[in-house]
Structure formats: structure tokens, C-alpha cells
Amino acid sequence: MRNDLALLSGLRFRMQPLPGRARLVDALGKIASRLGGQRAVFSPWVGSRFEVDLSDRIERQMWGGCYEAHVRKCLEALLRKADVFLDIGAHIGYHTVVAACRVGIQGRVFSFEADPGLYERLTRNVRQFPWVCPLQCAAWERSGELSFERSSSEGESGWGTLTAVRDLRMGEHVPVQAVSLDDWCETARLSRLRAIKIDAEGSEVSILQGARRTIERFRPMLLMEMNNVLLRQAGASVTELATHHALENYSLFGLTRLRLHQPADGEAPRAAEALCIPNEQIEATLDRLQRAGFKLC
Secondary structure: OHHHHHHHHHHHHHOOOOOOHHHHHHHHHHHHHHHHOOEEEEOOOOOOOEEEEOOOHHHHHHHOOOOOHHHHHHHHHHOOOOOEEEEEOOOOOHHHHHHHHHHOOOOEEEEEOOOHHHHHHHHHHHOOOOOEEEEOOEEOOOOEEEEEEOOOOOOOHHHOEEOOOOOOOOOOEEEEEEEOHHHHHHHHOOOOOOEEEEOOOOOHHHHHHOOHHHHHHHOOEEEEEOOHHHHHHOOOOHHHHHOOHHHOOEEEEEEEOOEEEOOOOOOOOOOOEEEEEEHHHHHHHHHHHHHOOOEEO
């Protein structure tokens, strides 16, 4: 049984991009889960160790190298040795580990995760990197205590959210500490900040509201989820997020696979993720991305 699981895990590293790859990976992950148990360990970056639960859809994508590959590729292009990176909505730490390997021991990575179960697993996955600091809290427009509804869907660990955004009254409700990034950065005494990834199930507008001073001071690149359904549940919209005053003097690009799409002025990117680049860094940043294989459309 264990040999069969090892064989299936090995297939992950030899698969080439092809139509239907995500479905194939999902099927292989389910088979591997039944053959050898739910737990699987692999290396998303050479020399790293990462543990997933193969009964979970998102984690099967991580195991198969299909999870937000364009986001990973973007982070690899943007981050440099000794950079500081914030991962807001870190889940179990997939992008955190990628960033940790990229910035190295002279850099710092701070990973925010509100769900207590995911935070515990995040902590285990990043223990190998002393320069990574996991934080059990939610980024928000102000600091204080909020309620968090954990995902109620079996096999879908990423659907939990603050009840201030959405309350389905189906999942476990737990109290969580919320912090504004402005308050947190002041307490942490950051002296530099290269980039922030925000994937917070509809909280993005509120997070920007609480990060205005941080963004103005450090001018970090922002990689944000832009899900209009989730944003509307929070009383916001993709357009409001794209035109938020915290992003003044930023240019927004929709990020889809290895393509960057720049919308017309005043419009929101038509993509699940947006890369926000400070205007003074546009030329150098686009050059890095294009050398990494991204195409500007």
C-alpha cells in the first residue's frame, strides 16, 4: 500500500502541463488517499518539506503542483533574497513556503491565518524556516476581537471567513484576534516590505482600509484575490477594491496563468487575482515578470 502511494506521489513530479491536468491530479490524489491514508508529504521547493491532507480538494492541488501556479510563479519572480513578505490568508502555508525559500535566511516572512486548525498545520509546515513567523490572527480594518466561521464543507478547508464578511451559520464559530496591518507593522517595527499577498475570502477591501499607512510608507507590491461574489457578500465589489484610495499611484493588472492584463482606467481587472504595482516600479517589475515568462496583454 505504501509503495503504491509513493508511486502515485512520484507521478506528481513527472507530469507536464496538459489539458485536464487538474482533474487528473485530483483523481490521483483521491486514489492515493484511499491507498495510503490522507497524509502526504512532498517538496514544493527543493529542500523543503510540506504536509497535506489528500482528502481536501485544495491540498490535492498543492500536492499535484496545480494550486495557483500563476500566483506561485509571480511570487518567484517578484521576491528576492532578504526581502520581507506578508502572506494574508496563509492557509497551511503553501505560498509561505515558496516565499521562505525565495527570500532566504536573511529575509522574513509573516503568515496570517485565522482558522485555528489551519494555523496549527501552518505552524508545522513552516517550522523548518526560522525566518518565518506564523500568526494566528485575521487582518482587518481595525484591531480587536471578531468571530470566524470555519468551513462547514467537508474537503473544502479554504472556505472559512470572518462573520463580519459572511455568516452562513453552518460552520463552527470561533473568536479570533483581528489586527490592522498599520497597527501590526508599527508593533513589529518593520523597516522594509517587498510584497503582500491577500487571499481573505471577501475581506480585501477592509484589509486595505487598515493598511493605508503601511502601503504609503513601504509601497509594496500587492497580489490580491478579486472574487466579486465574496466581495459582494461583504458589501463591497471588485470595482471598489480596484479603485480603493489605498492604491493611489498603483497600476493594476489581472493575473491569469502566465498573462498580465491591464484594464482601462477606472475598470477592474477581469481575473481572479490582481497584481498591484507601484507606478514608480512599473518598468523594473514588468521586466522581471516578462523575463520569468509572463506576457503582457
